[in-house]
Amino acid sequence: MRKMMKIIGSVALISILARLLGFYREIMITNQYGLSTTADAIAQAYTIPNFIYLVVGGGLTTAFISVYHSTKSEKDLYVRKTLATVLIAAISITVILIILVDPLLKLFFNNRSAEDFALLRNLYLWMMPSSIFLVLSTWMSGLLNITGKYHLSSIAVFLYNAVFLGLAVFLTRYFGPESYGIGALIGALLMGGFLYIGVRKSKRYSLKPTFEMSKDIKQLWIIALPILFGGASLQLYILIHRIVSGQFEEGVVMAVNIASKSTSLPQTILIAAVTTVIYPLLSKKEGEEDTEAIRVLYKKGILYLVGLLVPTTVIAYIFAAPLISFVFESEKFTRESVKLTVPIFRAFSLSMFFLAANTYITRFYYAKGNSIVPVIFSVVSALGINIAVIYLMMGSFGASSIAYGTAISAAANFLMLVIYARVRWKF
Numbered sequence: 001m002r003k004m005m006k007i008i009g010s011v012a013l014i015s016i017l018a019r020l021l022g023f024y025r026e027i028m029i030t031n032q033y034g035l036s037t038t039a040d041a042i043a044q045a046y047t048i049p050n051f052i053y054l055v056v057g058g059g060l061t062t063a064f065i066s067v068y069h070s071t072k073s074e075k076d077l078y079v080r081k082t083l084a085t086v087l088i089a090a091i092s093i094t095v096i097l098i099i100l101v102d103p104l105l106k107l108f109f110n111n112r113s114a115e116d117f118a119l120l121r122n123l124y125l126w127m128m129p130s131s132i133f134l135v136l137s138t139w140m141s142g143l144l145n146i147t148g149k150y151h152l153s154s155i156a157v158f159l160y161n162a163v164f165l166g167l168a169v170f171l172t173r174y175f176g177p178e179s180y181g182i183g184a185l186i187g188a189l190l191m192g193g194f195l196y197i198g199v200r201k202s203k204r205y206s207l208k209p210t211f212e213m214s215k216d217i218k219q220l221w222i223i224a225l226p227i228l229f230g231g232a233s234l235q236l237y238i239l240i241h242r243i244v245s246g247q248f249e250e251g252v253v254m255a256v257n258i259a260s261k262s263t264s265l266p267q268t269i270l271i272a273a274v275t276t277v278i279y280p281l282l283s284k285k286e287g288e289e290d291t292e293a294i295r296v297l298y299k300k301g302i303l304y305l306v307g308l309l310v311p312t313t314v315i316a317y318i319f320a321a322p323l324i325s326f327v328f329e330s331e332k333f334t335r336e337s338v339k340l341t342v343p344i345f346r347a348f349s350l351s352m353f354f355l356a357a358n359t360y361i362t363r364f365y366y367a368k369g370n371s372i373v374p375v376i377f378s379v380v381s382a383l384g385i386n387i388a389v390i391y392l393m394m395g396s397f398g399a400s401s402i403a404y405g406t407a408i409s410a411a412a413n414f415l416m417l418v419i420y421a422r423v424r425w426k427f
Contacts (some may be wrong), residue, residue, distance in 0.1 A: 014154035019269045022159035024263050028169055033177065034332030035251025035340065037116045042180050043257040045123030046108050047242045049184070052093055052131040055232045057138030060086050062366055065142050071216040076205050079143065081217050084209035090135035098128050109246055119177060126181025130188035137188070140195035144206065152198045156191045159381050160349065163187035226371035229257035229379075236382045237406055244353060244390055244402050251340065258328065259345040266312050269354035285367075291425075294364070300425050301360055309353040316349035342400075347403030354410035359419045366425070373420060381413035 033039040064082050071078050097104060105120060112120060137160075164180075164187035171179035200208055237305030238260070245256040285293045316323065320342045330339050362374045386409035393401035421427040 001327065005125060014151060016269050018158035018161050019265055021158065021165055023261060023265050025165045025168065026258050026345050027130050028165065030254065030258060030333040032172065032332065033254075033255050034334065035337045036328075036332075037112070037250050039121065040246075040253035041112075041116060041120040042177055043125060043245070043254055044242055045120055045127055046184065047239060048097060048104070048124070049127045049131045049134070051235050051239060052090075052097070053110050053134035053138065055235050055398065056089060056093060056131075057135040057293060059224050059228035060089065060135070061139050061142035062222075062227050063220045064139060065146060066214050066366065066369075067148060067220045073214065073216050073220075077210070078204045079214055080208060080210045081212055081214060082220060082357050083139070083207060084211045085217055085220065086136060086139045087209055088211075090132045093186060094128060094131045097131075098125065099163075101125060101128075104116055109242070122178055123181045125259065126178060127184045130185045133188040133192040136283065137192045137195050139140075140192070140199055142407055143304075144198055144202070147202055149198065149206055152195065156198075160187045160191035161318055163190050178421070188228040208305065211330060223366075223369075223371060226375050227366065229375045237386065240382070240390070241402055241406075245399060248399050251337065254338070255341045256399060256402055259324075259341055259348050260406075262327070262345055262346040263316060263352055264326070264355065265350050267309055267359075288298045294367070295425075295427055297423075298361075298364055302357065304356050305360060309356055313349050313352050316352070317346050320346040320349070343397075343400045344403050347397075347400045347407060348385065351403070351407035351410045354407070354414045358410060358413050361414075361421065364421065365417075368425065370424075374417065377413050377420075381409040385409040385412050 029039050029042055033042070060082075060262060063110045064086075068075070068078065073081075101121060101124060105117070105124060109117075137156060139287050141156060144150075147268045162185040166183070167186055168180045168183035171182055176181060196207065199205060216295055226358055241256050241260060242253060285297075321338070325335075325338050328341070329335065365371065365374045386405040388405075389408045390401045390405035397404060
């Protein structure tokens, strides 16, 4: 356990730097464009590519790791078959979503002027191809994590955010807001290249895809599909944020975006580090049927989350105004922008522990081979409780209702996950 915590610590350090770079990108957008339709377009354009990255990449990688420890096939052959599967899925989804660009954007973001929509469309077309490289990068990170190369996946995210930020800021003078689309695409390309070199240097696996269908690939999809649906329902929080915030006045989309990103930063850093190390270990312990070790991991992880995120929530809630002012206030992001963002930030802070705990606990369900139940709970929470709370509170709380919907539905999801795990596995 001590060795595992040292690994988590080193991965967390790199993850912190990577996530801070990503967060600084949001700060630069507000410094350059404030709370405007331009800033809204940048946030909205990245919504769907990021959705594919997290849902498809995360789902296929989680399933890949699960099957890796149980497959009877030669490991190298299984890796090559999985690479082909991930490649086909990433390219197919991306191409379809590029072809459907106009109806898709109009479906979700239909209250834009012609000029604003044109900017949104151009940004989307720059960013969407990055999904292919982001999904492949997620899978290669999972492959490296299996071999104990945890730091490479964190360094890759750092590289991605550094290139994305650097190019976006540097190229703004030449391409305006579209520089963020260029930065997203080139950053994803370089991250994929870095991880590809890391896998090749390990000399453990070939990255020559083979398109043979076999029992283990079918098993991968059996595991992956529920995870994809579960991940989609979790990421629907972000999609719902974008759709609902677009119904308010100019700038609310970006205000909700930075409030959400600000409060998710601590739990994202923590969960990225912990799950990077714990999920491969969980899969191994489950394969060994070491139930007691799994229970210990579960309880300690929850206690760590309570100890770290509950005090963070209290600080964020009490000091919301000075925090937002200190980080974001500038010539473009005015005092009025701060006043608009603070109540949304304060409401989002209430969801920090629950969102992190839900992600953490769900990994135990996956290790147990139960990916259906978390999907049901997520769908009920994200599409049922979340939307109901938003529309019930919208008249009284305005844009803050979006954040309260997230907090209340995440808390409900947490309770369902904990109670079921306690009844089913005595956790």
